[in-house]
Amino acid sequence: MSLNDCGRHNRFLRALRRLPVDTTPIWVMRQAGRYLPEYRASRQRAGSFMNLCRSPEMACEVTLQPINRFELDAAILFSDILTIPDAMGLGLEFIEGEGPRFARPLRTLESIAALGVPDPEVELRYVPDAVRLIRRELNNRVPLIGFAGSPWTLACYMVEGGPTERFAHIKGLMWDHPQALHQLLDVLTQSVKLYLEAQIRAGAQAVMLFDSWGGVLAPGDYREFSLPNLRQLAQSIDRGPDQVPIIIFSRGANGHLEALAQTGADALGIDWTVSLSEARARTGGRVALQGNLDPAAMYAAPESLRLQVDLLLRDYGSAPGHIFNLGHGITPDVNPEQMTVLVNAVHEFGKRQELLA
């Protein structure tokens, strides 16, 4: 695949490198997810969410479902950010209606000191295996994105043991035992590095770091406990001969866009609470931007949804380096027909934007 010709197989990677494209590329966070009836059928057949992740065949099947149904410009590996802590022995379960839970959350300094770095080709072998299979099945129709959770976000889940609104345990650790938290973040940084390198070797054509809980930190804490590990990853991951681009999505951390643009990442995911024109101004053309329609726009009438897409593309303007996405994952009760409306609107209006460039 050459970077010089354009079209569905290539416009996502070109936009990540801030090269001109024929129209704005689009993919959607959680595009392989519960809003799709074919996903729900696969999930049912697998018996559990983790069975879906652990079977390369099933992960491949659900990864391709949205690609076969919609004119999306990238596929994203079907998996979960918690595969790494699971491989570290914390005992991951997904409880219906509650989300992920660890049987053995980290609640002592000893349990942190005892953690090892999982070998992605051994304990997490099913992930590079899935990447290889998906690449073969995609057959270069669209590029494949690999991903991992950020060290801070993984640490939140591992210490809290599951979803939380209060972050009492992880922040208690942060303030009372900052060195222990740094030790945990270091092990996670090394684990994420090896994990993403394994995905890249297996064929991932871009990788994304999900810092889903970056936004719960006060600015000083963010600069100490999330940002440095993101920077270290962006600068140390071996990107292979194709120099695979790295996308960082630090949700709710819009106060830190300037700093994030200087981590070495090629692109930033942007949530919907900042405008793309402001994000562009604040990141100074250093990175591509991925986002950022309010996910609730998928509940609006088709004509309202099209209007929101139009406004968003006009706000971004005509510079290269925009990948359209929602500002957060697509929600399970969205009508799949709305994805067709969304994708068509982006490609239609994105083409016009390109003519304006």
Added chain:
Amino acid sequence: MSLNDCGRHNRFLRALRRLPVDTTPIWVMRQAGRYLPEYRASRQRAGSFMNLCRSPEMACEVTLQPINRFELDAAILFSDILTIPDAMGLGLEFIEGEGPRFARPLRTLESIAALGVPDPEVELRYVPDAVRLIRRELNNRVPLIGFAGSPWTLACYMVEGGPTERFAHIKGLMWDHPQALHQLLDVLTQSVKLYLEAQIRAGAQAVMLFDSWGGVLAPGDYREFSLPNLRQLAQSIDRGPDQVPIIIFSRGANGHLEALAQTGADALGIDWTVSLSEARARTGGRVALQGNLDPAAMYAAPESLRLQVDLLLRDYGSAPGHIFNLGHGITPDVNPEQMTVLVNAVHEFGKRQELLA
């Protein structure tokens, strides 16, 4: 009470007016709440949360509990932002462990058109009655804050019918029927105005607008559906002969601090995801700032909590116009002893800050 002498009875109102104080004043959102055993006993006795709100005697009792126990510098009326929609006939219930629910959420344009503005001296009479009683019982020990929800935030609850993460109905209304949403926001703005004016006439010495859901809006939507109604309230409320100050807390809307500082409000509540030094710089000394310790700091060891207070006061610096608060409400599982640690640290370090001024 004169504004010229200083001490517990006065430093909160002086700081709101950006006058010098003897030490940094502090109060805490949800200071009369479930973390206090005496509150839980009152709540038990009342039978329901709304019984607590609707009885001036019980509302007075719980309002005073934290004032009697801690050296806090302001009391806040014990009530709920949903009293207005309740008085509009939506049928408010609090379901244990789930939060508020409306029996009759607004799901049709007709139901919006049918809404009337409640008379605060009739349907909401129990609120000014509580304010009068609390003022009498406080006997000028500390000032009393009244409050209301912002029009946008009330509209979210009224259209969704209860807590939500997706905001599907309210945002569907916003994009598909913006004029109907403006109509709803106008009725709410008028209702909030009369409601806060009644609290002021009854003796509230400051009033606060809680725009708890401002932060879920994209910037353009915020400027259309939340900010104008906040501005209209700040500029139109009759503040009475004492020119009662107005505080606006638009949670998660830190991208709009500059605009919020120009609404006519005297002070802004600040959540913990922006530093006070940055908030000060961006609001240009136009307003006092209230905040903004990460509420999770209450889970840290006492010495860590004191260190966080110290860092926060140093970051704010020595200008007048700071009221210490948490960046969001105190959580129910906090040890009440931590409030003593917090209040003492603020008064101790705040005094030093004052000397530095």
